[in-house]
Amino acid sequence: MASFIPFFFITMALLISPAYSLTCTSQTFTQKNTRFTNCTDLPVLKAYLHWTYDSTAKPKPTLSVAFIAPPAKPDGWVAWALNPTGTGMAGAQSLLAFKESNGSVVLKTYNISSYSSIVQSKLFYDVLDKKAEFSGGSMRIFAKLALPNDATELNQVWQVGAAVKNGMPEKHDFGPDNLNSKGTLSLVSEAATATPTLAPAPAPTSGSGIGGQNGNESGGSSRIGVHVAFVLLFASLLLGF
Incomplete structure (x- = not known):
């Protein structure tokens, strides 16, 4: 059994590696x-x-975000x-950024009331602050939103x-990634356990109507949990627990 111990720790080190960390x-x-x-x-x-x-902000709780992605x-x-009414595009209260002809980056708000209606307007959520940048091939959206008191x-x-x-966004592609670009943002469970970290400028990347659709917001951190669980299972089988 002792001969298996070094192999176990080598395997565990490979499984819990930087490759599985959040970028x-x-x-x-x-x-x-x-x-x-x-x-x-x-x-x-x-x-x-x-x-x-x-959750303690007054008069309403606030959500500050930085969204980073390369345009198609x-x-x-x-x-x-x-989206306060559904999980897809229809009903989405959208912050949309693009470069104007003079090279400046603008950030506009759109109420996507239906799959055929893209209207620039105020959002359901009060936008307290917003701006956008373009750097290294990626667009970065910064915003602070006021949320309902009961939002979880x-x-x-x-x-x-x-x-x-x-000045109007053209339709996006409808490939699998575009149709699965949606998820759930769990405010209470994740905010309660997280610690502040410095955040943006991703490495240059390339990417492709508005508002896609799967992917849980906590998908990145859950991947690490899966690998840790696998390590524990592997250990129990190997050592005969």
Whole structure:
């Protein structure tokens, strides 16, 4: 049995390796001392979300986010949204960023009332602050939203598109990644256990109507838990526990 012990620890070291760590934890923002309590590598479209939920903010709790993703093409757009009425595109309250013809980056708000209606308007959630940047091939959306007092879980949707025409985003692709760009953001369970980390500027990447659709927000951290569970199972089988 003793001869198996070194093999076990080598296997465990390989399983719990940096390769399974969250990429977002190594990202840094250009603004000094910018911190978010949580971050996750979203499962599709090479996207990342950094966020902090402040349940004590008055008059309403707030959610501060930094969403990072490459547009499908350099002149395309990226969007991140919360949907108070569903899990997909229809009903999404979207923050959408793109570069204008003069090269400046703009961030606009859209109420995606239906799959055929994309209307620039105020959102269901009060937007207390917002801005966007483009760096290293990726667009970065920063926003602070006021949330309902009873919010515990939110439906989030994210998307990328290839073109903007006359100031309006063109339709995105409808590949598997675009159709699975949605998930649940659990405010209470994750915020209660997380510690603040420095956050954005991802390495250059490339990515492709608005508002996609699967992927749980906690998908990144859950992957680490799966590997740890596998290690424990492996140990018990190997050592005869």
